[in-house]
Amino acid sequence: MGAAGAALERLRDRILAARDSRAALEIRGGGTKNFYGNVPRGEPLDVRELAGISSYEPTELVVTVLAGTPLVELESVLAERGQCLPFEPPHFGAVGTVGGMVAAGLAGPARASVGPLRDFVLGVTMLNGMGERLTFGGQVMKNVAGYDVSRLMAGSMGILGVICEVSLKVMPILPAYRTLCVEMDEAAALKQLNRWAGEGFPMSASAWHRGRLHLRLAGARAAVGRALTGAGGHELEPQAAAAWWSDVRDQRQEFFSLSDAQLERGECSWRLAVPDSAPPISLPGEQFIEWGGGQRWWRSAAPASQIRSAAERAGGHATLVRAADKRPGAFAALKPGSMIIHKRLKQSFDPAGIFNPGRLYPEL
């Protein structure tokens, strides 16, 4: 454990002090996702001292990594062995950490074909609000010993504890990746994406914007080659395609860039998560559709209530991702029954309420 052990002790001391004085702590890695969720508050608690890959066995498809390790560093170590984090987590810059990745729970373009980040969390070591070091899950694929608390940490926005170390399932980089661009209107694209998903079409990512559908096919060479010939459109050069998808992943595409002036005028970036078979959603503003129709980004100045009710009607929810004013709440309101469970869970992990207060909901 060594250096990590000492760093862990220091974190524990800070937690106990904060607990005793009921002082808020803002758990921090690289700070690349400060924009996400409600506005952070509290004394920064930097976890980047906890850095390094604890174990990596490519034949086990498992990597165990300290939470402060930069995500790009982890990904390059995996790539050397032909493996990857298949859910394609956003980077938002080079300094983002693995702990932040898990806490935010965000996934990139491949999400629709491989599943969410939480599916790849195998185990977590964390410090709770009493400074207790707790390990849940483990380093194996199949594990049903006790409640799956490790996966609860995925997307928890740090409100339950400090993630110290995570074990993640990794997968091989597939033999072939090819990207197509097809002209198609929104309704036709959504229908076609649903149809392909039901046919075993080797679709690894999709993005529709302004009448153009980008499709990434991945898998065995022969299967991808055959699918490509049936899909129409034109193919992108491999390097251009890779750059295009990482720009989607990190929201560097022009659609996602909101200038300060635009933000001041009340334009916001919204993420609507809906069933991928939901029909087209009509709102003021512009749209960018991913995940086979399951993730619909809107750039819009419409009131939060209008956007949230549209998402709800479609069977999903809307997150206010970038905005000058987050008073409507970054995340959609919970039903009362669910909020009660949330409050009790928060209370059980963090009785003094010190971790990232308000980052997920004002009540937590």
Place this chain on the structure above:
Amino acid sequence: MLARGPLIFPYDRAMNEASRPALSNAPAARAARQALVVSALAKILPASCILYRGEETVPYECDALTAYRQLPLVVVIPESEAQVAAVLAACHALNVPVVARGAGTGLSGGALPHAMGVSLSLAKFHSIVNVDPVARTAVVQCGVRNLAISEAAAPYGLYYAPDPSSQIACTIGGNVAENSGGVHCLKYGLTLHNVLRVRGFTAQGEAVEFGSEAPDTAGLDLLPLVVGSEGMLAVIMEVTVKLLPRPVLARCIMASFGTVESAGAAVAAVIADGIIPAGLELMDKRMTAAAEDYVHAGYDLDAAAILLCESDGTPEEVEEEIRRAIDVLNANGATRIAISRDEQQRLQFWSGRKNAFPASGRMSPDYMCMDSTIPRKRLAEMLRIIGEMEGKYALRCVNVFHAGDGNLHPLILFDANDPDEMRRCELFGAEILETSIALGGTVTGEHGVGVEKLNSMCVQFSGAERAQMMAVKSAFDPAGLLNPGKVIPSLQRCAEYGKMHVHRGVLKFPDLPRF
């Protein structure tokens, strides 16, 4: 899991009562309590849906872990969701434990009744609500059988991927409770990875929903807590599952190895080559012989171990993957390789593996099926250690593994009529589980903790970790009435188990490094 036999493990019934010492289960007190509960339930349910007299409750006294038996106070078999909610509310008001149950195929005693509780049979909720071929989802009631989902989806070329061995009988509600696996987990995941949303009731009978048909929900992701919670957090009434396109083709490679070590190394090499087979199973020599004797699958009886490696997908994908896999297996010392030429032969290759348990049943009066997971690379080492334990406990053990994900099912052969064999079997099993932890694994890969593995939970988790899990339960069920006494052992129980281990010297790893 026990094949048969009245084996009694040291599961103290008092444990069940730990959370409510005020209740006595002395016969007179129990009868009075029963009358009170029955009269409350009679206001909710027709008389035909309430069982409590004499022999009526006997069919409910255990699940597939028959070593543990307990008659419930009352069994209810509601017919509507409104009745379920009302039963829960009534039991909550009376402080009566409720144990939900599906088909009773669980292997760890998760549905074992509570002596002072109500067993809630969900058998009547067996409708498929909706199959949506466009969204590739099915909405089903909790009592729908696992295989029935795939059958309903088949006309659309879709299926539900998780396939626990009991899939003909087990229900989706039970699968959600146990986070059930199967032989295709490495590629297709467990129940959690194939369930989108569950809807049900809290212990108080209030409607609650976790997950969504959308890719995620606002707030904490509670679905992974509820899936695999063994009926302790909520009662699940309806499940939305993900359906996948049925692969056009599946082919299976059967490879023989001269040593278990080389078979284990071949498993690692297949994965290292970037191949994720649809199934990757290993059987040792004794298991192979038993299976061959039972089904005549054409297994290589000279091999020290046999690997079944299956590939599925489009014909192009299968061809490419099979070719790569054969190269890797040959390079790693396979002594014989056969590839299924058609569907009939593929099923023949699998027939022995799928009949491993009944085949073992023919070798011995009883067997105990263990379930743990270890890192793949420790498979050969684990087999060697189990071999040594056979000598130590003077009992035979045959081995089948879900090698792709490191999930072991050693079957310990014994005679339950011989008390000393029973005792040795129990110690043998405990040592396998504790060795699994020491090798970096877990005490249950897919069968759940239930009551069977409560002691092992004391070894795998620290007191603080178990307390945090208990607090998670309380967040959902503050009164502690849903399936109490399962999964998380009490501090007292662990203290007693700890003393026993010092005394007997069985537990070798009381203080594992955990970081």
